[in-house]
Amino acid sequence: MVKIATYNVNSINAHLEVVLDWLAAADIDVLLMQEIKCEWGAFPTMMFKQAGYNCAVLGQKSYNGVAIASKFKLDNVVSGLPGLADDQARFIQADTCGLTIANVYVPNGNPVETKLDYKLEYMKALNKYAASKVNGSAAFVLGGDFNVIIEDRDAYDIAQYRTNALAHPSVRAAFRQCCNLGFTNAFRAVHPDAVAYTWYSYSRGQVMADHGLLIDHILLNPSAADRLRDAGVDKSVRMKSNTSDHVPLICELA
DNA sequence: ATGGTTGCCTCGCAA
Numbered sequence: 483m484v485k486i487a488t489y490n491v492n493s494i495n496a497h498l499e500v501v502l503d504w505l506a507a508a509d510i511d512v513l514l515m516q517e518i519k520c521e522w523g524a525f526p527t528m529m530f531k532q533a534g535y536n537c538a539v540l541g542q543k544s545y546n547g548v549a550i551a552s553k554f555k556l557d558n559v560v561s562g563l564p565g566l567a568d569d570q571a572r573f574i575q576a577d578t579c580g581l582t583i584a585n586v587y588v589p590n591g592n593p594v595e596t597k598l599d600y601k602l603e604y605m606k607a608l609n610k611y612a613a614s615k616v617n618g619s620a621a622f623v624l625g626g627d628f629n630v631i632i633e634d635r636d637a638y639d640i641a642q643y644r645t646n647a648l649a650h651p652s653v654r655a656a657f658r659q660c661c662n663l664g665f666t667n668a669f670r671a672v673h674p675d676a677v678a679y680t681w682y683s684y685s686r687g688q689v690m691a692d693h694g695l696l697i698d699h700i701l702l703n704p705s706a707a708d709r710l711r712d713a714g715v716d717k718s719v720r721m722k723s724n725t726s727d728h729v730p731l732i733c734e735l736a
Numbered sequence: 737a738t739g740g741t742t743g744c745c746t747c748g749c750a751a
Contacts, residue, residue, distance in 0.1 A: 492742075492743070492751080493742090493743055493744080496742085496743065496744090517743095517751085519743070519744070543744090544743085544744050544745075544749095544750095545743095545744085545749090545750070545751095590750075590751060592750090592751080629751095681751095683740080683741070683751095684740085684741035684742050684751095685739090685740040685741055686740060686741080687740090688740090688741095726742095727741085727742075727751080
């Protein structure tokens, strides 16, 4: 079994303790991190090494930044989304433990007036790249913070998000097009009727009230989906102090 | 109660 998790860490250095504690406790093999918010040189590579993980990092000062930590060797690292000239650090991919695993931080897209276009352009390029990975015998995993509320039930109060870029019809359509290439949504395949969230506002009381959004996802090509055994969200880290506003999403492959 | 929180590295922006 391979345990893969995606976790928007909202600054790896600010929340390192929670991340490393959770990584060990959950016995994760491969962790996809978004919003590390630091350059490569400031990423705590040695701390991950001591915990038994190799890292591939695409950093950026202050904003964005993505990294992969794996108990296994990381090969053929791809930094940046192929086919898109982008100065923001939002995509990194590596081959590890017999899988090709891509880690994406899709643009938030708000405010819609000025930033939705970039989000849609990004998703279009992502879909084009995903299309090249859907077929064949090689297992391909695409996980990350998609910044997409796929369905109304994925928000505690969808009325607040009707005009938001997270639930915008064009954004939902772009995500759906990716799924329709032949990808399986790992969480939904295992829990078709569950209500679960991967993000909670830092505003007081939101976690306890379970007022969140499901915006982090893991997609599997058919070869990977054949091996899907379990998936879930771990809300426990969100109860801690000095923690990200996101929680990890996990899937297990045979 | 027209608010509420966090990170970055500066007092504004992004989420």
